[in-house]
Amino acid sequence: MQLDSLTAVSAVDGRYRPTSEALAGYFSEFALMKMRVLVECEYLAALTETRGVGIRPLTAAEKGLLKALPDISVEDARIIRKFEREGHAGIPATNHDVKAVEYFIKLRLKDSSLSDVLEWVHFALTSEDVNSTAHALCLRGAVEAVMLPSLAKVAKEIEGLARRHADTAMLARTHGQSATPTTFGKEMNVFATRLARQVATLARNPVLVKWGGPTANYNAQTVALPQVDWLAFAHAFVERLNEPGPAGPHPVRLVLNEVTTQIEPHDTFAEMFDALRRINTILIDLSQDMWRYISDGWVTQKPKEGEIGSSAMPHKVNPIDFENAEGNFGVANALFEHLSRKLPISRLQRDLSDSTVARTFGTAFAHALIGYGALLRGFGKVSVNEAALTEALRAHPEVLAEAIQTVLRVAGVEMPYEKLKELTRGRQVTLADFATFIDGLDVAPDLKAQLRALRPETYTGLAGLLAKK
Numbered sequence: 001m002q003l004d005s006l007t008a009v010s011a012v013d014g015r016y017r018p019t020s021e022a023l024a025g026y027f028s029e030f031a032l033m034k035m036r037v038l039v040e041c042e043y044l045a046a047l048t049e050t051r052g053v054g055i056r057p058l059t060a061a062e063k064g065l066l067k068a069l070p071d072i073s074v075e076d077a078r079i080i081r082k083f084e085r086e087g088h089a090g091i092p093a094t095n096h097d098v099k100a101v102e103y104f105i106k107l108r109l110k111d112s113s114l115s116d117v118l119e120w121v122h123f124a125l126t127s128e129d130v131n132s133t134a135h136a137l138c139l140r141g142a143v144e145a146v147m148l149p150s151l152a153k154v155a156k157e158i159e160g161l162a163r164r165h166a167d168t169a170m171l172a173r174t175h176g177q178s179a180t181p182t183t184f185g186k187e188m189n190v191f192a193t194r195l196a197r198q199v200a201t202l203a204r205n206p207v208l209v210k211w212g213g214p215t216a217n218y219n220a221q222t223v224a225l226p227q228v229d230w231l232a233f234a235h236a237f238v239e240r241l242n243e244p245g246p247a248g249p250h251p252v253r254l255v256l257n258e259v260t261t262q263i264e265p266h267d268t269f270a271e272m273f274d275a276l277r278r279i280n281t282i283l284i285d286l287s288q289d290m291w292r293y294i295s296d297g298w299v300t301q302k303p304k305e306g307e308i309g310s311s312a313m314p315h316k317v318n319p320i321d322f323e324n325a326e327g328n329f330g331v332a333n334a335l336f337e338h339l340s341r342k343l344p345i346s347r348l349q350r351d352l353s354d355s356t357v358a359r360t361f362g363t364a365f366a367h368a369l370i371g372y373g374a375l376l377r378g379f380g381k382v383s384v385n386e387a388a389l390t391e392a393l394r395a396h397p398e399v400l401a402e403a404i405q406t407v408l409r410v411a412g413v414e415m416p417y418e419k420l421k422e423l424t425r426g427r428q429v430t431l432a433d434f435a436t437f438i439d440g441l442d443v444a445p446d447l448k449a450q451l452r453a454l455r456p457e458t459y460t461g462l463a464g465l466l467a468k469k
Contacts, residue, residue, distance in 0.1 A: 396456060
């Protein structure tokens with residue numbers, strides 16, 4: 001069956017391909033090949049610039065050739081795959097994806113002026129040196145170019161609701177029951193501030209990479225070229241990959257992990273995935289609250305022309321975008337949780353179980369990205385029903401019991417909490433009931449007037465101020 005968005009096994013490359021396609025440049029097999037070629041070419045260039053290695057200096061044209069080589073085409077990627085699976089150019093099938101990249105680079109350089117340095121390609125490296133760095137570049141690229149901009153758009157929508165409705169009074173619920181009033185904006189700002197903290201963590205955490213050969217001790221390097229300071233070289237090489245790109249400096253930096261086994265332990269990969277998981281958890285919380293607000297009629301949705309909410313009930317306008325977001329965040333988090341739990345564990349010097357798991361990075365990122373897009377669609381359809389919020393507040397005057405008993409404590413009235421508990425708990429009370437209660441108190445007339453003036457819709461404390469922070 002020919003591969004098409006309608007025949008793809010995964011919804012990521014099927015139904016949701018228009019959204020997930022933004023990640024193809026970072027998590028496809030093609031993208032990984034491209035990053036491996038980049039690492040190998042940058043390494044070869046770095047070797048030629050290092051005193052003591054003994055490679056002749058490169059001309060400007062040769063440096064340009066190495067810079068351009070990682071910009072591979074899909075046809076180039078097919079050649080790399082051919083080296084791995086079938087064999088190519090007289091070389092038998094490698095059954096090794098990184099070795100296939102090495103042979104591809106040598107094939108491309110053999111007829112150039114760099115033909116005399118071919119054996120310095122992949123010099124004293126193990127595949128994990130290349131893979132660790134290539135995966136780090138893919139992850140950094142996806143976070144910087146796709147995830148952070150998408151999260152910025154989500155944050156802008158949430159912050160916009162917080163500012164616009166900073167003073168829009170709303171009944172709060174604790175344990176699902178009526179509780180001290182708040183404002184819609186303040187509740188949105190809770191999510192905005194939580195999100196901002198986790199996004200900052202995602203953006204500033206470095207990604208560690210390893211170097212140094214099969215067991216990360218620079219064994220072959222120090223035997224072949226003992227005059228070179230290989231630790232200093234490795235630090236300089238990794239820093240070379242942090243040079244600003246077209247979009248400017250990288251907020252997510254690559255850093256050498258000096259002490260590793262054959263593989264980098266992936267703890268910083270896990271930190272990145274855990275940050276994304278916390279972000280998604282916050283947004284699941286938001287999605288569920290928005291779902292409830294829509295269900296209560298406190299938030300309304302604008303019908304989309306031609307859209308059908310139910311095949312049987314014509315009136316339905318379902319909160320499908322918030323539901324879609326919640327579902328995709330759940331799938332993403334299940335994958336991120338497994339990645340964070342699995343990747344930092346490797347038997348002795350290494351086992352290959354991390355290799356196949358790493359190929360699911362894009363799936364996890366894609367489901368998160370699909371969720372961000374769904375949230376943005378949902379926010380684009382909603383408006384706050386201020387009349388419904390006011391009506392709900394006025395239907396629950398019992399929330400004033402807290403205010404009254406607290407004021408009476410200050411006034412020195414004995415056991416005010418207990419008096420209000422007897423009046424309100426398990427009963428439906430009205431403002432008239434409160435007025436009668438207040439009239440019976442032995443307190444000053446001006447205090448009675450203050451208490452009678454209390455209203456649920458104005459009893460919001462500092463919520464408006466907190467909504468704007």
